[in-house]
Amino acid sequence: MKTGVQCESIVRFPRLFEKYPFPILINSALLRLADVFRGGNNFIRWCILRVTQQSEKHLDKILSVDEFMKKIVSVYYSNDPIARAVTLRTLGSISSIIAERKNVHHIIVISLDSHDAVEVDAAVFAAGKFSEQSKTFAANICSKISEMINGIATPVELKLQLIPVLRHMHHDIYTAAKARAVCMSLLSSYPAENFCMLTLQTLTHLAAQSLVDIPDQVSLLLDHLVHKDPRRAVKVVALQQLRKLAKIAPHLWKYSFMQILSRFILSTPYAALKIGGLHVLTTLSKSVAFQIFFITEDVDSSLLEVCTLCYQHSDPTLVSKSLELYTHLAIAYSKSKGSLWLNGQNIVEDAMIALQTQTILGASCENTAREQEALKLCLSCVKKLVQTHPDTGESFVSCITNLLEQSQELSSSMFSESLAAIGSQNSKVLQTSALSQVLSLLNKVSQSQENLPRFGTTLCTLVFQAAEGNPVPDHIKDLILTCVQKTDPWRGYQVARQAMRYGQSAIASKIFSSLAQKVSSEHLYFWLMGLHDIGTGESCLQERKYKSFEVLSTIMDASLHYQKGLTLLKAASTPNFPLQFQCEYVNLRVDTMQVHSQLIRTCNTFRTCPPPAIATALAITNGQEITRCGQIVNQLMKCVREYEDLSTRFADLYKTSFDADPESLKNVHQLQMSCELMKLAILSITQDAQDGQTMFADRLMFYSGDASRGRDKFSQQLQTIHKVLDALIQTEGVQKITHKHTEFLSESAESLTRVPNCFPRFFFQSLQSTALKLAVSPQQNSSLDPVLIQYDTHLTLKVEGVVQHGSCPGLFRKVHAVKMEVTSNLQSKNPTGPDTKVTDPTSNSLTQTVEPHNDYFSISFLLAFPVLGIHLVTITASIVDETGTVWNTGPKVNLFVKSYDDAIQRATQSKVSARPSFTPLIS
16 A cells, blocks of 8 residues: 555544544554554654544553554664654553553653654653653652753753653652752752743642642742742743642632732833733632632732722733723622722722723724723623622613714624623613613614624614513514614524514514525524414414403414424424424423413313302311312312423423523523422412411422522512412412412413513524434344343343533533433233243343543443343433533433243244155145
8 A cells, every 4th residue: 555545544543533432443443553553664653643642532442452552662672763753752642551561661761861862852752641640650750850850961952851741740749749849959050041931830730730839839939920030031931820820729829929919010010021910810819719818808908009000001901901800809809898898988889980991991992902802801890790789780881882883893792792791680771771872773773774783683682681571662673673684694593583582572583484585495494484483472472462361362372373383393303403402392382371271261160160059068068168169179180280290391301401501491490480380379279278388388498499589570470479379378268269269370370471481592502512422232233133132141231422522512511420221121022931930020220320531431231131022122321410410311222132042942943843744645
């Protein structure tokens, strides 16, 4: 094979490993690559080295480690120094699986004394890799590295390469102390700039890994920063390492360290060093340790002076970082001290004024990259301050809104996004301070000949937020639709999506209908038309024109549109986008409306069909007044069961939504709580006196839950229903059902249908993508014949799997473990089998949990099938996150197994062979 073709095949292996990351394939492929490595030229060996470096997380799947290593090591004994160097680098790249091999340790030590520079460089690389993996090698090589660094014959370039090896000597306290002592001696012995910078970096990495020397390392870095070293490059490195330690272990910092750093920022004349110091302080201020400082300490005057640098400098980065520190200081001080006043001044108000000043200045500056980044950081600080102190929101909204028309498009986009972030926390401030100007901007856009600007989508979102789910006036609706017509389809889709998320389904329905005619894909057409019908159904429920007696017909009309939309969503599903969450969410919405309508009908029945006359006598006989309404009670209990079933299904939907954002999960949880509240209301009314205390305790538990604390309209409605229920129980009691009870239930169900349903973000987009891919052995053949197993033996079921991630893995929650559940059930029993004992199990149920390693996991199960026949084995996978919550994400794999008895089969075959044959009579 030609070298070019061979190299082209080799470099494709990492992609193959990512696509099929199973041990049997990886083991065979890497063994084959080891053979090629042994017999190929140096360029091919270099290509194989790149494969091992790019496939580092798959190396532990090599089953024949000894054979693989021997083939690689055999090249080391070549007379070619390049071949030996490539071999050493390859051994270093696979150090994670051969970390404790003494012969490899010996090879590296020998190569460090080589006279060939290329081989020595490779040996240093391998020494660093093995020091990171092996405690034994790190302890043994530490002295050797120290001798080489201090040796006169060692070149300066080689010494600079050897120093970073010491950063991995952190496996035990003795080795870490020895390595730190070597580095400390280097600081005094080799004061050159390169040596000093590299040694400080090595000491920081060593302290960060061992954790015991972090306070001493911070003190050392501050000493070099302030006193010992006047060189700017060394100071920059010291600040970088301080920031690293502030990020890793802020709880190990002392308050005096912050004071020293603050004084340095004020005293240094260089803006770059000021910015570096501010980076360290802002990193510290983001941690909880920053708040703990002010429990026992007062705010140092130098720290406040650093915050006021935002008024003294024109550098946008320096100003924005000082504002970030000012914001964090105000938040931390108010939380730890419980007061806003510092030295006679309101620190939160001072931070607010500083942020507003910089926001105004940022809007008038040029649109350079640094200034835009500074403005973005400033606006993020605004969001943090409003989130902690909501009373500052109105002032910020008024300030930012006034800048919308005056700033350029890029700045206007950031301003509008900042307003939307504030509006998501408190939409009322938009109504009072921003709505009129936002509508004025939209009106100008609709009258201009230009397309809708990039921030136009956010302006529409601000209108939706300010509406708080209430239908917007017709002239505003027409204004938004006119603006959407002036933009491209994708931005129109974004506006419609935001309308659905904020309860403006009527606007979204019209936009989706127009967009459906502009797509070329059949699946996209069905998706948009499905959203159109869902929006139409939701808008039917939000109409304020229909009366209470028309609620049943309105729910029926909405259900018809929802059912049509559900059908279109199923038609829009593809194997890559199955739309499981969307279809189940819509299906649950339809069923919820049906249960609400059934409850309303039940309450209407109580008005039209009162209890018979004999019911009173029966109630007196039983001693329970509530039995007089036996018929209505039975119907209400049926509604209770339906609400309970809905609650269970919402909980199941919640458990399958591992990739959903927190707000989407909150939406599903609220819908579940609405079902639980209606169930609790019915049970509280139909209870007898003996269960009164239990129901009252349940109501108290529900009231203390998260569902009653929300600021959105749906949560407020749940809270209102709960309060009215408590008042009704206290005034009317529960001894008998009255018209007030049924009116309350009917009005509660009607109010829940009238509240606009704000579709969650996960309905439209998933910011995180996680999937499990399983490979089960043994497998059924292509004809799907069952797997054969002798009835008196066990089946070894091996399940291998891979965790597949999207572009943002672990954004909301991470995969900590995978839970595998295997169940088997007898499908058909073999009638020719022996008599089965009563104690012989016909089913299996096994569960194991395994933590993935480099996104790969493997589990084995032993299953017994003592009963002859066909068994269905079901393998179900679930994800366990870092908090221990189990998410039923799937997948689910089915396998048919046939249990047989070999003796019965042989007996059957012998009977067939012993059967007499008849020859036809010859006449």
